[in-house]
Amino acid sequence: MSVNTFGRVLRFTTWGESHGPALGAVVDGCPPGLALDEAAIQPFLDARRPGTSKYTTQRQEADQVRILSGVFAGPDGTQRTTGTPISLMIENTDQRSKDYSEIAHAYRPGHADYAYDAKYGIRDYRGGGRSSARETAARVAAGAVARLVVPEVTITTYVSEIGGDAIDMGNFDAGQIGQNPFFCPDVEAVKRWEKLVDDCRKDGSSLGAVVECVATGVPAGWGAPVYAKLDADLAAAMMGINAVKAVEIGEGFNAARLRGEDNADEMRPGAAGEGPEFLANHAGGIAGGISTGQPVVCRVAFKPTSSILIPRASINSAGEETTVRTKGRHDPCVGIRGTPVVEAMMALVLADHKMLHRAQCG
Amino acid sequence: MSVNTFGRVLRFTTWGESHGPALGAVVDGCPPGLALDEAAIQPFLDARRPGTSKYTTQRQEADQVRILSGVFAGPDGTQRTTGTPISLMIENTDQRSKDYSEIAHAYRPGHADYAYDAKYGIRDYRGGGRSSARETAARVAAGAVARLVVPEVTITTYVSEIGGDAIDMGNFDAGQIGQNPFFCPDVEAVKRWEKLVDDCRKDGSSLGAVVECVATGVPAGWGAPVYAKLDADLAAAMMGINAVKAVEIGEGFNAARLRGEDNADEMRPGAAGEGPEFLANHAGGIAGGISTGQPVVCRVAFKPTSSILIPRASINSAGEETTVRTKGRHDPCVGIRGTPVVEAMMALVLADHKMLHRAQCG
Amino acid sequence: MSVNTFGRVLRFTTWGESHGPALGAVVDGCPPGLALDEAAIQPFLDARRPGTSKYTTQRQEADQVRILSGVFAGPDGTQRTTGTPISLMIENTDQRSKDYSEIAHAYRPGHADYAYDAKYGIRDYRGGGRSSARETAARVAAGAVARLVVPEVTITTYVSEIGGDAIDMGNFDAGQIGQNPFFCPDVEAVKRWEKLVDDCRKDGSSLGAVVECVATGVPAGWGAPVYAKLDADLAAAMMGINAVKAVEIGEGFNAARLRGEDNADEMRPGAAGEGPEFLANHAGGIAGGISTGQPVVCRVAFKPTSSILIPRASINSAGEETTVRTKGRHDPCVGIRGTPVVEAMMALVLADHKMLHRAQCG
Amino acid sequence: MSVNTFGRVLRFTTWGESHGPALGAVVDGCPPGLALDEAAIQPFLDARRPGTSKYTTQRQEADQVRILSGVFAGPDGTQRTTGTPISLMIENTDQRSKDYSEIAHAYRPGHADYAYDAKYGIRDYRGGGRSSARETAARVAAGAVARLVVPEVTITTYVSEIGGDAIDMGNFDAGQIGQNPFFCPDVEAVKRWEKLVDDCRKDGSSLGAVVECVATGVPAGWGAPVYAKLDADLAAAMMGINAVKAVEIGEGFNAARLRGEDNADEMRPGAAGEGPEFLANHAGGIAGGISTGQPVVCRVAFKPTSSILIPRASINSAGEETTVRTKGRHDPCVGIRGTPVVEAMMALVLADHKMLHRAQCG
16 A cells, blocks of 8 residues: 555645656535635745755755646635645656656665565666655645645744754854755754765765754643644654654654753743743653643754665565665755755644644634 | 554554543454463563562552453354454553552643643643553554564563663664563663662652564565655554653664665665665664565663653643642663553554555555 | 454444453544543343343343443543543353353354355354454443543434334334333333233244434534445445345435425524524435434444244254354344444444534634 | 545545646555456446537537656556556646636525535635536546556446436337437437437527436445445435436435335345345345346436526625526436446446455455
């Protein structure tokens, strides 16, 4: 079975291969009456778009989204969601499938090639087919719709580490995130990363990254115990992004090293009419799978891109020894362009849980 | 909405509160014809059972499971699954609800108390009600059923770190895991942890832990792209366990610090009739969300138990300032007894994905 | 795969066999704060309970329900739902499994025996095991919970026809329904049916029935196009009841014989602040899968009980010729006791759709 | 919530409005390796296509399907499914939205207009938007894919009654079904219906119809008790088709009028290596929700098209009195073109259940 749908009440289904004619998403369950046109989606796709700096793949894709259904100009002339499924399509325009002829029958180490063949016995090898991170464009488009469902939430997402070189939180400036090709909030780190990523790219190698995502404005009470906990759904959402190998909520692994009294987030009465004031946020805004009203904090590790120019030992589909060097055009650090994808998945999970909460608790 | 069901084809639903009359699980979709009686489940519950050493809570629960449906003595006299839902029930016998009267109206920092009240407006405060880790007994029982579906798989689960003190992999001895109260494969660490946990318990504090889980024998091809990836489902399964704050697959966060050529798992031809031989397993046995045939490796961080004797600032349900000291009986390190739960969730996810794979790929 | 869960947001899972120790339901997703104790459920089980007249099976079951989880005495002392799963259990007390030894290896014509064996290769033959209509006790219990979610709705359910003998709608008196063993609103029909059913019972034969269900108070707007239409979900709910072979909404099959102008439900302005006044209800309260505010009308056909004393040709599990005469204790007309089940399923579908509507449309 | 996905393991999601740019379906979970190109789908769309006779709407739509993902030319050059989602798109080319300006603010009696507005507060009124039967083109396309999953099954679907005028089963000739514009197996009925439908069309009125669907070759054992019974899933599938008001399985309502001994399908030993030979098929091939190996028989009632030229009393969106006469182009008998839709839904349900069965029973 293949499961290309994500979400519980607000659900989206994506389709498309890296080198097929197009890819897309169908967003189902969206509330009616939200203002939505292509211009509301495009900026998020532009943030993820390839070919915009030398630090990302040189594949040129306009990534223009079209809305094919689910919207209508209401009484005031504004195009709005109607509550019916929203079909989003992005055409592929810069496929160079010939780049992939060499790997038609060779399995790239670290890639899904072998696993797909083992599962399905057939695979669209061009650019990795369905396993390509190109699929995440559809998630970003869907995420732009999800944001409209949670206007009370602000999401900040940034790269906090590349190749083991972390930002200095003392330099944190949210305003910088959109000003550099790394989604980096620390101008000092930007300078180091320019050289780090460029050197790596020239070496034909690749680097991993850590991405952090913080959502503020989430009220207390979203989440669905015990198997659709807000953190469990976030973990699934993030771990399902291409190249992600680890997810932390709040203190994450560090929580395993704290003592109970240090990890507990003490509370005191908040302002009149507000929830409690928390004195810390080790929990990352989630307790018992339910939001506490504090910022929801998530951290995600991306492995280095598996497509590298450095030759690696492998086998071909006949089971024979071979050596693979992945030509084509690739991101030297897939975590960078993963940043808008992490943000989209956060928006999708929160929107879904807002609606889930409303279903049960009115 | 509340979502107390986990799984896609092999699904289980759990119910019950910490201090209610009983708790249980309904396992649905289990293949017919598998030999199953209470004796096949009890050892796993016994491994998780409280009160067996001074390093765990002193609550005394026999945790005797009863099978109420879904089995029948087939032609050979062996009791077997019939393909209908398997109802498992465990009675609670040692509730001391009066211990909790103090916290009826005070929110324990780090606990789900406040979040549940914010969501539902009503909460069974006795022992944390539904948010108690006692619910995981039902998962362990369900996991015992799941194991029968994947007899080809062997799962090894152990605590690799308590309170920041890690085992030495050079001392790793799987045979030790069942021989000490910490599920620890390193006898040297056992000695240190005895003192560490005991001291902590005496301080009225608590410790976090890291649990590792390795499943061997998983064939290549299980997993369901792109939103029910094997690793995404594992991430949800593990993050949904009480007190878990982080999940890694394979190299996990460390993958973000490796270069592409180091992280790629090279392959060479395997033995005749076998899949490839991998030269490393940074991927943790999963690529593109599909198993590769290598061991599936997962690492989980448990925060320190939130129930501690050290007073913490908090508020009560009227929003007033208070101080909370959680009496009752608690695990000084909830990660220890989380170990059989991690193993159960691994079994459940693998069994589900084996069946999912069979649905699509025959 | 076995699917013992019904519902989308308000979901219930049932378990149990006819002659096992117990059967039950887990109701998940119920809103918090609803007053619920056993006394709120028992009357509905009593209505369905066997052995209360000579027109139903003589099996004696108290059908006492126990609530094992999901409720707690709130601040006002009233036991209320907490939003966590509600586990309901009914013990079986009058199993006479020896009655079934003869059919252990013979397939009763019209029964699920052969189909279960063909599917699962093993089957609990005692009383039909899981395929017994005894399972519907769990649905009735779950339905009693669902009613609490839709207090604005009134459901009236009655038998309109037994063995081809229909009530006269001119005699319709809703007050009669609870006053006779047939759930019949027509006192004249009651008299005829007493003889009809009793004669049939003495013949060792059985009769079919038609049950009608009308829900008033359903506001316009419930329903979920296009694959969870309110009528599609009702059709699944009703067709899934044991022995049901047909479902109609509103005009049903008769609609196929009307012309467009006769079948259209004309509207005129309703009272101030109300929806339209409809001049007819051929649609049965549902248009495009969404409720219109008119009464939701459903009609269900039950086949005659397959368990009869009249010998029928069949085969045994070895594939050899045999003759089957089903002794045991059986309903001469299973549709009668199906009436509270139809009502329960209507309540469950409406409650689910109320919550679904709230999720999307706030 | 909106639920535009159907199926459990083989799932499809449809999108699109009657007068939007396009409509489509995403089929997810399809087994890999099945030969699939547009030519395998187009004939089924052509059978449903409007404008091919004077007995259907005059809207001219080529209904050309494009496959946008999920297929790849395998080693033998044949385009095959890869196990990834199959995106199917059909462009709308003959929208005449101006026909609908009059009904922008008036609710057509019998239509979903009022219900959609009551639910969503906004609606694409052009041609009924999402509630239009045009959506069923996407189901027919998805059904063509489903057929590939169940090559062992043969499905025969035909109109058995129009406007109360039924075929004579003595004249049944399956070869005739594709030879007339009514999907009618009785040449005598064809002659009568030509006049009946044409007269009705000239009157500006419409007629209902009954469609029957018989699937042979379904092995014993498909179906999923107790809430995804094969008949319950069929009931949902059929009742969810636009204009359907009733569904029968096998003997249907007539079963309510038979006695137990007459309704039971007796069995005798079948040929060597085969299942039993059944002496009747009152059950319509399904017992206990599981297929018996007999033909699966389903009967569906379509109401007369609600779009008629005869004026009907109604209200407008301001709640004021008005009269509606639906101009546009409409089918005088929507049941005729519903025939390929019924067949597609049968294929989809059977394919899904074949895969579900494989998941649990191997």
